[in-house]
Amino acid sequence: MPADDLKPNEQIHPGKPVIVDRYTIGARINHWITAASLILLALSGLAMFHPSLFFLSGLFGGGQFTRFIHPWIGVVLFFSFLGLFLRFWKANLWRRDDGTWLARFRDVLANHEDNVPEVGKYNAGQKLVFWSMSVLIVILISSGLVAWDQYFSQYTTIDQKRLAILVHSIAAVAIIGVWIVHFYSAIWVRGTISAMTRGRVTGGWAWRHHRKWLRELVTRSSKGTGSSGQKPAK
Amino acid sequence: MFPPLPNPSTTETAPRFSEKDLIRRSASTVPAPEQQLTEVAKLIDVSKCIGCKACQTACIEWNDTHPEVGVFAGAFENPPDLTPDMFTLMRYSEWDNPETNELEWLIRKDGCMHCADPGCLKACPAPGAIVQYSNGIVDFVHENCIGCGYCIKGCPFNIPRISKVDHTAYKCTLCSDRVAVGQGPACAKACPTQAIVFGTKDEMKGWAAKRVEDLKSRGFANAGLYDPPGVGGTHVMYVLHHADQPELYSGLPKEPRISPLVEAWKGVTKYAGLTVLGVAAGVGLLHHLIMGPNRVTEADEERAEELTEGDSHARR
Numbered sequence: 071m072p073a074d075d076l077k078p079n080e081q082i083h084p085g086k087p088v089i090v091d092r093y094t095i096g097a098r099i100n101h102w103i104t105a106a107s108l109i110l111l112a113l114s115g116l117a118m119f120h121p122s123l124f125f126l127s128g129l130f131g132g133g134q135f136t137r138f139i140h141p142w143i144g145v146v147l148f149f150s151f152l153g154l155f156l157r158f159w160k161a162n163l164w165r166r167d168d169g170t171w172l173a174r175f176r177d178v179l180a181n182h183e184d185n186v187p188e189v190g191k192y193n194a195g196q197k198l199v200f201w202s203m204s205v206l207i208v209i210l211i212s213s214g215l216v217a218w219d220q221y222f223s224q225y226t227t228i229d230q231k232r233l234a235i236l237v238h239s240i241a242a243v244a245i246i247g248v249w250i251v252h253f254y255s256a257i258w259v260r261g262t263i264s265a266m267t268r269g270r271v272t273g274g275w276a277w278r279h280h281r282k283w284l285r286e287l288v289t290r291s292s293k294g295t296g297s298s299g300q301k302p303a304k
Numbered sequence: 305m306f307p308p309l310p311n312p313s314t315t316e317t318a319p320r321f322s323e324k325d326l327i328r329r330s331a332s333t334v335p336a337p338e339q340q341l342t343e344v345a346k347l348i349d350v351s352k353c354i355g356c357k358a359c360q361t362a363c364i365e366w367n368d369t370h371p372e373v374g375v376f377a378g379a380f381e382n383p384p385d386l387t388p389d390m391f392t393l394m395r396y397s398e399w400d401n402p403e404t405n406e407l408e409w410l411i412r413k414d415g416c417m418h419c420a421d422p423g424c425l426k427a428c429p430a431p432g433a434i435v436q437y438s439n440g441i442v443d444f445v446h447e448n449c450i451g452c453g454y455c456i457k458g459c460p461f462n463i464p465r466i467s468k469v470d471h472t473a474y475k476c477t478l479c480s481d482r483v484a485v486g487q488g489p490a491c492a493k494a495c496p497t498q499a500i501v502f503g504t505k506d507e508m509k510g511w512a513a514k515r516v517e518d519l520k521s522r523g524f525a526n527a528g529l530y531d532p533p534g535v536g537g538t539h540v541m542y543v544l545h546h547a548d549q550p551e552l553y554s555g556l557p558k559e560p561r562i563s564p565l566v567e568a569w570k571g572v573t574k575y576a577g578l579t580v581l582g583v584a585a586g587v588g589l590l591h592h593l594i595m596g597p598n599r600v601t602e603a604d605e606e607r608a609e610e611l612t613e614g615d616s617h618a619r620r
């Protein structure tokens with residue numbers, strides 16, 4: 071049952087409270103580069119999205135620089151997210167329990183997590199965030215290149231550019247929406263942020279939100295010493 | 305002959321229109337102007353054009369642009385396309401008229417049409433980078449332009465070009481600076497055959513009607529005026545001998561209008577988009593206010609301790 075693709079770095083440190091390693095320093099740096107680029111992209115993009123938000127271009131030293139830098143940040147985001155994708159895709163593969171979890175999403179929102187199946191490293195919501203960000207970033211970079219007038223204007227027709235910019239703006243709205251969900255979950259579910267800042271969470275957090283993952287880690291560490299016993303925790 | 309434009313006066317004259325006469329300003333709103341200026345128009349009579357490019361030269365001269373010395377590409381067009389330094393371009397097409405079996409040389413002066421409903425202005429995200437005066441002139445204001453190229457996507461006529469030097473968009477200004485002091489556009493002034501004339505829009509329509517009548521009497525049954533209603537009419541109009549087939553003239557669009565893709569991008573996407581994001585943030589906030597944070601409890605920590613301790617007992 072090494073189901074959930076446990077990573078070697080995910081170690082349990084017994085104690086009070088138990089501490090569980092969740093992300094390596096590499097994964098965290100990778101994550102925060104991605105986060106910073108997405109936020110800068112959202113701000114610079116929104117400046118060009120709607121006149122009422124044009125003032126945001128002031129954050130980038132004016133419209134000309136906003137126009138210049140936005141696509142370059144997009145390139146950074148693309149490669150940075152590619153790194154995250156390669157690190158996390160396996161743990162985000164859809165499993166049967168995810169459907170059940172999603173069907174009982176109301177219970178999750180109502181703080182009744184006991185009614186949903188035990189969750190591995192990621193729950194269905196996180197997986198959806200992961201996959202929608204992956205798809206949207208591919209859409210955004212490809213439509214963005216078509217709209218990148220400074221370097222790529224000669225490769226497409228005007229009608230293709232029109233379609234690209236329309237798709238780009240819709241995908242941008244969608245990814246900002248997904249980001250809002252992501253950000254809100256990170257702050258609503260207390261104890262989560264430390265996963266991405268210090269790389270570790272408490273055992274209680276793992277028990278409450280990712281119990282299957284915790285059990286698997288415990289099993290692995292006991293296996294490591296040749297023991298066969300897996301303790302049901304009740 | 306249409307009365308030629310008078311020579312400029314040598315005394316200083318106050319500009320005839322200014323900021324106060326704006327009816328549209330990109331990515332912003334303007335108060336309705338106090339007075340409505342008389343609409344102006346340039347009429348290009350394709351049937352009279354001899355393709356001499358005097359207008360192109362005059363345009364370069366007046367606007368002080370410096371197009372690169374080009375190469376011969378086997379066609380009369382020079383340069384081969386509009387550029388940030390070439391606001392107007394003579395386009396030449398050869399057409400075998402199937403009815404008469406004769407070769408026709410159709411020459412069109414390409415450039416901004418000064419649409420009454422300008423797609424460039426609709427698409428532009430930078431406040432005040434594109435303006436429209438109540439006399440119909442659509443002008444680009446370079447210090448406000450951010451060089452994004454959205455105007456290119458908005459324009460149904462493929463007109464604006466972005467400079468690689470200052471990264472702002474350029475196109476024909478209808479010589480707004482000359483018109484402001486009672487002059488006509490430089491191209492009209494230079495045209496040796498009066499294929500280009502300039503005046504009020506009504507005058508131009510009247511003059512065009514006479515030209516069309518004349519052409520019809522000479523056997524061009526489909527002669528007509530090109531003032532496309534899809535963009536609300538234009539302030540640069542053509543007299544065409546084959547007005548039923550404007551595409552013959554180097555692809556002049558038959559029914560130009562702002563692309564539905566642009567309308568969707570600048571319309572529903574904006575409003576729906578901002579609403580969706582606002583609602584998403586609002587729902588999050590509301591959920592937090594009602595449900596409060598999802599906290600790990602003491603019991604959770606204890607369970608985890610039991611689980612891991614159970615494990616360390618097993619190890620012993």
Ligand code: HEM
Binds near residue numbers: 199200262263
């Ligand atoms: C500044 C705002 C952000 C905060 C506070 C934040 C916070 C977090 C936290 C706490 C986690 C760990 C969740 C867990 O392990 O269960 C995480 C994971 C992740 N974050 Fe962010 N994040 C932010 C922005 C972003 C952005 C902009 C992106 C991408 C465009 C992103 C992509 C990811 C991905 C792919 C994961 C892996 C987890 C998964 O697959 O669901 N994050 N983030």
Ligand code: SF4
Binds near residue numbers: 428433444453
């Ligand atoms: S490039 Fe065109 S659309 Fe963009 S700011 Fe300049 S005038 Fe406006």
Ligand code: SF4
Binds near residue numbers: 442461462475
């Ligand atoms: S022809 Fe193009 S650039 Fe000129 S006013 Fe119309 S939309 Fe704008």
